[in-house]
Structures are given as C-alpha cells and as structure tokens.
Amino acid sequence: MEAILKDPAGAVIGLDFDGTLSPIVSDPAAALIHPEAPGVLAELGRHVRAVAIVTGRPPATALELGPGLAEVPGLVILGHYGFERWENGAISGPPPPAGVPRAEAELPLLIDSLGLKGVTIEDKGRAVAVHTRRADDPEGALAVLREPLDELAARHNLVVEPGRFVLELRPPGMDKGHALGLFLAERDAMSVMFVGDDLGDLAAFEAVRASGLPGVTVCSGSTEVTALAERADIVVDGPDGVVALLRELVSAFSR
Numbered sequence: 001m002e003a004i005l006k007d008p009a010g011a012v013i014g015l016d017f018d019g020t021l022s023p024i025v026s027d028p029a030a031a032l033i034h035p036e037a038p039g040v041l042a043e044l045g046r047h048v049r050a051v052a053i054v055t056g057r058p059p060a061t062a063l064e065l066g067p068g069l070a071e072v073p074g075l076v077i078l079g080h081y082g083f084e085r086w087e088n089g090a091i092s093g094p095p096p097p098a099g100v101p102r103a104e105a106e107l108p109l110l111i112d113s114l115g116l117k118g119v120t121i122e123d124k125g126r127a128v129a130v131h132t133r134r135a136d137d138p139e140g141a142l143a144v145l146r147e148p149l150d151e152l153a154a155r156h157n158l159v160v161e162p163g164r165f166v167l168e169l170r171p172p173g174m175d176k177g178h179a180l181g182l183f184l185a186e187r188d189a190m191s192v193m194f195v196g197d198d199l200g201d202l203a204a205f206e207a208v209r210a211s212g213l214p215g216v217t218v219c220s221g222s223t224e225v226t227a228l229a230e231r232a233d234i235v236v237d238g239p240d241g242v243v244a245l246l247r248e249l250v251s252a253f254s255r
C-alpha cells in the first residue's frame with residue numbers, strides 16, 4: 001500500500017465485479033453495481049495509472065449492470081476472465097468457442113435427469129453458467145452437478161470455473177491471473193492492488209505476488225468464501241467495505 005500511496009500515478013488498481021463492486025443477489029440478471037462505486041472509481045481513475053475491472057461477466061453485461069462505469073476515466077474491463085476487453089467504448093476478443101452452445105443445449109436435460117429443482121442457466125455468449133443459489137439445497141446441488149459438468153465440459157473442450165453457488169463452463173487458456181499479469185506489463189505498472197471476493201480471483205492474487213511489484217491483495221469478505229480472506233493482505237466487509245477503502249485511497253491521494 002505504501003508504494004501506491006507514494007506514487008499513485010504508477011499504480012494499477014484491479015477489481016472484480018460481482019461480490020466486490022456489486023452486492024450478491026439471487027438473480028444474476030438483477031445484480032447492480034454499488035451506487036457509490038462508479039463515482040469513486042472515476043475519482044480514483046484521475047490519480048492512478050489505470051483502473052481495470054477483471055470479471056467473469058462479459059464486459060457488455062458489466063457495463064449494463066454498472067451504469068456510470070463507461071464514464072470512469074481510462075477504465076478497462078477485462079471480461080470473460082480476460083478473453084474479452086472493453087476500452088474506449090469498443091469490445092474486442094477472439095471468436096466464441098463452438099463448444100459453448102453445444103454444451104448449453106445439453107444442460108436442461110442433464111439438470112432434469114439429476115432431479116434438481118431451482119437450478120438456473122445463464123447464457124453468457126462465450127460461456128454458460130449453472131447457478132444453484134435458488135435451488136432448495138444450493139450446496140448439495142453444486143456437489144451433485146460437479147462431476148457431470150466436468151464430464152460435459154471436457155467433451156466440448158471447455159473447463160469448469162467454480163464460484164459462489166455457480167459452476168461455469170468456459171473455454172480454457174485464460175484466467176484472471178493471466179489477464180492481470182498481461183495488463184500490468186502493458187501499462188508498465190509500478191505497483192498494483194487487486195480486490196476480489198471469489199475463487200476465480202485467487203489467480204489474480206497470485207499474479208500480484210508473481211509480478212514482483214509492490215502489491216496489495218484485498219478480499220471483499222463474505223461468509224460464502226473463506227479461501228480468499230485467508231490469502232488477502234486486507235479483508236473488508238463486502239462491496240460497502242470496498243467502496244469505503246477506495247474512498248480512503250482517493251482522500252489520501254488528494255491530501
């Protein structure tokens with residue numbers, strides 16, 4: 001943190017979206033960014049080298065669920081775990097893998113055959129997520145789904161990304177750590193902070209350490225995931241705590 005405070009202009013600030021900037025809700029389509037987050041990110045963006053949102057969401061969805069984000073100066077969104085990038089109003093990325101629609105077509109029958117109720121499917125374009133938060137037994141449904149989804153993913157050249165009551169089938173070859181590492185090099189970062197809440201953010205925590213830069217890892221704490229808090233330098237209380245921390249940073253930069 002010392003290096004970031006000493007030279008904000010050299011700092012890259014990376015943040016996850018769901019559970020970090022946006023409070024967790026039961027319906028993924030109803031998620032909305034913390035009302036104060038776009039404003040504080042805009043202030044932060046005026047001081048630091050770059051602000052990047054590194055998320056499993058498609059960048060277009062993050063912008064939809066994050067009104068005001070498009071106005072954050074210099075913001076980059078590395079979506080789909082880094083496969084898709086939004087910057088200056090434009091989205092770029094490789095063509096979506098053919099395996100995703102094929103796997104998705106098999107999902108309703110598979111879920112039905114396992115006798116699961118309340119399990120929902122989120123079509124994300126270049127990935128598909130299977131959510132259990134609204135199942136009768138979310139934890140149990142996750143356990144029942146794990147092996148069949150591993151098998152389905154392998155048949156379609158996909159991998160399973162676990163998260164908060166979700167198993168996502170997505171293409172291999174990219175993760176938040178790789179995405180963050182490339183971004184730090186691209187921006188010639190002098191220091192880095194990454195804020196996340198879920199298992200997919202562990203790779204970004206590792207990238208902070210592997211970069212060799214002065215870095216700080218922050219966990220947006222919850223009762224649902226403990227693995228991140230155990231590895232974080234700082235733990236704050238969910239998106240409210242994240243916004244408060246970012247506000248403190250902005251005040252320190254302005255002094």
Ligand SMILES: O=P(O)(O)OC[C@H]1O[C@H](O[C@H]2O[C@H](CO)[C@@H](O)[C@H](O)[C@H]2O)[C@H](O)[C@@H](O)[C@@H]1O
Binds near residue numbers: 129131166168
């Ligand atoms: O990398 P992230 O920005 O954290 O995105 C990861 C997944 O987040 C979303 O699911 C999570 O948030 C939902 C809304 O609060 C919640 O209902 C769900 O239980 C969480 O797992 C999103 O729906 C996924 O597509 C993202 O991959």
